[in-house]
Amino acid sequence: MTIRERIEDVGDLPPVPAAILGIVVIALLAGVVWGLLWLPDHTKPRSPEARERARRREESQKRQRELRRRRGGVAARAGQGMTGTVRRLVLPALLMTALAGCGAPEPDTYQLGDHRIQVDAGEEFTLSVPVDTAMGEWWYVTSPGPDPDVVRGTGRREETEADDDAVGSGSGTDLFDFEAVGPGTTRISLIQCPRGACAGGGSAGGPVTPSPVPSGSPAPDGKYRATVHVYTVTVRQP
Incomplete structure (x- = not known):
């Protein structure tokens, strides 16, 4: 029997069995979705020490990004009127800021x-x-x-x-x-x-x-x- 014939047989069921079958199918789908949503997230650290290290690492990275943003703004404003010696000092800082933004911050x-x-x-x-x-x-x-x-x-x-x-x-x-x-x-x-x-x-x-x-x-x-x-x-x- 083909899949199409099975579908046609289901369509020929009386209303009450068809409704029961529909409720069972919906319940199974809901159970699968619930199980996927409540599976444990193995990417999250379980121990308090690991969570604390992850939190401190995330805070440090946020501070580094904020510092780079502020430095980039200061360097950009200084570049509007720089000449001679100032240009030689600021351009390397701008280059380092641009390179730092291309990857993870390094101490x-x-x-x-x-x-x-x-x-x-x-x-x-x-x-x-x-x-x-x-x-x-x-x-x-x-x-x-x-x-x-x-x-x-x-x-x-x-x-x-x-x-x-x-x-x-x-x-x-x-x-x-x-x-x-x-x-x-x-x-x-x-x-x-x-x-x-x-x-x-x-x-x-x-x-x-x-x-x-x-x-x-x-x-x-x-x-x-x-x-x-x-x-x-x-x-x-x-």
């Missing part, structure tokens, strides 16, 4: 020699330092830490590049992520620790500090001593 990265940093409240930024992993070198945030009302740390990452020509050798980069919380000026101290040059932290507790030199022992060479690098961060109100 500004500052290198080892950038000891004075200026950012707007709500922005994220990164301190990038080279690390000699083959020599057992490590970097840490040490005391005094930044004012939490001005800058707070959001994480630490490592990027390691092994040297295929020598076993156990390699170099890399340590990345310290921060967020500008509110206007003000504070300092971030990073300590560079060759192997055995630092104490504290970890299971010992407390801040990481240079290891004391035993009495009567000669001072180690500079490359084997811990070094503290201080960054002065000024956070502006956008």
